[in-house]
Amino acid sequence: MSAVRLLCALLFGGAVTAVWSAELPVPAQIEFNRDVRPILADNCFSCHGPDAAHRKGKLRLDVRADALAREAFVPGKPADSELVARVRSPDPEEVMPPPDAHKTLTAREKLILERWIAQGGNYQRHWAYEPPVKATIPAGAHAVDVLVARRLAQVGLTPAPSAGRRTLIRRLHADLLGVPPTPAEVTAFVDDPAPDSYERLVERLLERPQYGERMAIGWLDGVRFADTIGYHSDNPRNVWPYRDWVIASFNDNKRFDRFTLEQIAGDLLPDVSQEPRVGSAFNRLLLSTEEGGAQPKDYEARMLADRVRAIGTAWLGQTTGCAQCHDHKFDPITTRDFYALGAFFADVKEAAIGRREDGMVVATPEQAARRAELHAAVVAARSAVTARADVLAAAQAQWEAAPPAPNTPRPVLTVLQKTAAARTARERQTLQAHFRTHVSTVARTELAALATAEEQEKAYTESLPHCLVTEATPARRAVRVLPRGNWMDESGEIVAPAIPAFLAPPSTGASAGDATLTRLDLARWLVSRENPLTARAFANRLWAQFFGLPLSRVPGDLGAQGEPPPNGPLLDWLACEFMDHGWDVKHLVRTIVTSATYRQTSVATAEQLAVDPANREHARQGRFRLEAELVRDYALAAASLLSPRVGGPSVKPYQPDHYWEMLNFPPRDYVPDGGEAQYRRGLYVWWQRSFLHPSLLAFDAPSREECAAERVRSNLPQQALVLLNDPTYVEAARAFAARIVAGGRTPEERITWAWSVALQRAPRAEEMSTAAALWAEQLAVYRADPGAVEVLLATGASAAPAGADRVELAAWTHVARVLLNLHEFITRE
């Protein structure tokens, strides 16, 4: 098929995208959402849209009745329509958009508006606010493939053949686990003749613990999970158990509706226990400050806005941030909606400013049992003391009556100087504690036993993990609409929690408006059938994990400024299927990865690259660089250094000296972890918001100061410097080299073995010669300079294997290093 024919096919099939729009003819039949809305949204809604405060000439173009009421156009009669006259006007005083808007309509866009009015000027509700519709799929067919095929037929493309089995297992490992397969796993799969071998592989991978780790990465971006508070001093806080909760939730295939309830309202659930409480840490993941001079009201407002944006990004796929100051310019969310959504969280107990509390103890069943044991010991010791209460009281009275000893502490002295009747309960407590701890000569054994028991309980409790969680306070904060977002302006009305008015009202929770809606009501609505957004937003992001790009291009914005998905029926089908199967995440994952669409080759033809460079139509698979965390995981896996442990406190890999020099209050030293903790997966790396580890940063890991529905995928020289010179990667190369040397006797054998581990294939002849030449060259260098060998092999904490030829190790380290730097090594194909 020629590119021209393909372009025509794309056009008349409706694939009107920004890339081609300038050259495209105008469709015969205009569709509002596809053709007109983008023009109006880009050029007109800013002044003639939902934002009442900034509306010009009282004209609103996003609602048909309003547009007609102001006689913006006459349906069927473009020649009589003001809108047409204005966009065509040569007069700078008249023309729309006005010159100072710096927007101009193309001839094509003007023609679309005219034809739209000629055809009646009909509107459609924005696609994402309509309930998703599930397409009918012929029995026995795979819905994803049917819907992709329908679309491909429209645009005149044909699907690519399946990728080879090596690529398939590598792809599944990258997408489902984020760690590479071993050569043995690849061989076993490649040689498995069973017709259902692929499906069985998928099932096996879904049961591996790395699945939850892999799935967690995107979610943690979405909810801006990090180990530090973000603002100014950027001090640590306890939240890592939440990360483990996310991992466990994906591994246990916790249904997404329950997953949602626990995060937003875990503390309010009727069956609340430690697990949902840890999930409720979600409400505490926002930025906070300890800066001197920070004002509580200011940060209360910031935190409210932060939370509304989080719900918008993580669940709704809807930008809300603009509505903090004014009604949204393009979407129907109003300022009132914004603050009413924020009001759901007005019961979250927290300090607006200052240090975060330690949080709830998070204990395993064994730890909880041990804690109960220690507590029982305290109770027993206390009753032993109580048994001696009379004796102690008499001794204390005697002590109080005597003149105070010279070394009596001042607070105690102060109390002693008061008459017994004048002492408060607290002061009596002070006296008793001092007497029993420092003075008493009676009941010494019992008192000492109690002190020991209490100390043991305290020490043990402090040694356990803690996590900030949500606790509801009955003293709800009053939430006002803040005019222009100004927290010092207290003239705005007080608002009660409410679902944004333009979306369906909740059928759950409080009835008839007499009781205040709770976070639980919000969470239930988010995962209700009445909400058209959540299932679409989740399916859209999940698709990106398996194809490189989401179906609707802007996963954080399914609203007017986002993109109507080129394959809308596919996104809708996935959303419906997700809900129909009780929000079963593994089912949705399985559905996508078992499709033929997923299994296509990612090698593009020249024609595909020319007409669909971004692969929006899925006539092939995507190729994309691994996420930052996975780049690390793959290198450590090749080196056989990667720790398989799941969960635990965040870890500190090697990091350049002085990198934290800009932190203060207090200044901080960075001490890299030793032992196994040095070799954990990337998602466990300590997430310092203001100074994220430079290697993660170089590969586009977000700072997680704001919720992120997607990551950029850049290709920068810093990435080369990381893979070449970061001690983590040099050590990985060194450890990989030791394996390579053990993996064969001749250079050819070793190179072949190295390729099988790093790339799960054999080297081609040309690759063999390149690698061998490099090895020989570096070997010659180290033979001439044995001192350099020891310096190189000293990189990183792990020991080089005893008895190995160290010159050989150094030379092979270079070959290993080259492999870890290859585009193929860090690319999911």
Added chain:
Amino acid sequence: MSLFPVLPSTRRAFLGRVSQGVGAVALATLLDRSTASLAAAAAPAGSRGAVHPLPLPQKAKRVIWLTMAGGPSQFETFDPKPKLAAMHGEAMPESLTQGQQLAQLQGQKLVCFAPQFPFAKFGKNQTEICSLFPHLGSVIDDLCLVRSMTTDAINHDPAHMFMNTGAQIAGRPSMGAWINYGLGSEAENLPGFVVMVSTGPGRSPQPISARQWSSGFLPSRFQGVQLQGRGDAVHYLANPGRVTRGQQGADIAAINSLNRQHDSFVHDPEIATRIAQYELAFQMQASVPELTDLRGENAATLARYGCTPGDGSFASNCLLARRLAERGVRFIQLYHRDWDHHSQLREELPLRALETDRAAAALISDLKERGMLDDTLVVWTGEFGRTPMSQGNKGTVGRDHHNKAMSMWLAGGGVQRGLVYGATDDLGYAAVDKVCTVHDLHATMLHQLGIRHDAFSVKFQGLDAKLTGVEGARVLADILA
């Protein structure tokens, strides 16, 4: 089926290809490039920005932004207030302060606090600035002093965000990223946006987040790259162990050769980019150490700035800023971290003046002598100003944060020389004449770079996001030459 078939080559065969391998050729190219002359390296790389052609004449080609983090007091720098001295110790008039935003002085008695150091007259216009800054006084005829600057934020972190990105919410691009996005970079083997943070001997340096030089929603390649004062200037710049440049080049040549071979099978356009980035990384490994090595500067220059090579001081960074400007870096930002004088103002501020005065003045005169001041815009500012009221609840006396008035200066890049612009009220509480906002400052900077600020936007979260915000900004036309 076997996954790893026997290879067709023998040891003899592949060793025979060593001398003419792709690797050797590519390595030669890399090594040759790395020694290319400085002039060639700084030549326009033809990387065009998003704004093309420029709608306005370009007066400034680059910006050097000196951030005095913590918020320098205008009363001990550039804004003389005899009336405040006269009212020292008296209650601050409530008419000025009522209902206003305060930071650490919330709920405290508000008392006038006299300027702590004498002012002196400098230059042909006899401009009055604090006598702690004699070197800046010596170049005052080249500066445009703005005494009517204001900002929205009153705490450090949000105020820095506002000054750098025009917004108080994280996730927006900083100005250096915007400008590189708009104009492209002229530095072939250096990043277009470089940040340097010095830590002096002071007592409470401000924390500075990497967020301040983030590219936000713009592509990552526009983000600021911090040149470290200690260790590798750029993270992971140095080769591991004692790996030589030749060895490193051999590895990179092999990587690029293997990537090219792979590309012939998979036709992935990203591979060409990756190959180019490895070449650039290799060039940076040579060009950055050359850049940061001040030993080549003569003794007179070092003395003029008052720096010792390798000391990581603000003065060294000023000299480095000039070297970066020479190499075509578009936006150079320096942070001095120690201007937060809630207390010990009398003791501490003079020390900060010593650390910055000579070097900042040297930067101006050095650029001028080299003919670079005309097309380099230099900006000196904090993130906010300080109160005319004393703060005494933290030991000896200082001043609190303040957003209604602050002083700053600009130089070069088509800005008028020897101008004093705007004024505060008699007590220096609020800017009252020719009030400037942060968005105005950004708009003016963009204007001098040839960009219309109100037409310079990127679609983000449903908005045409601009550096100068949604509420409007004005170019400070009166300060332009």
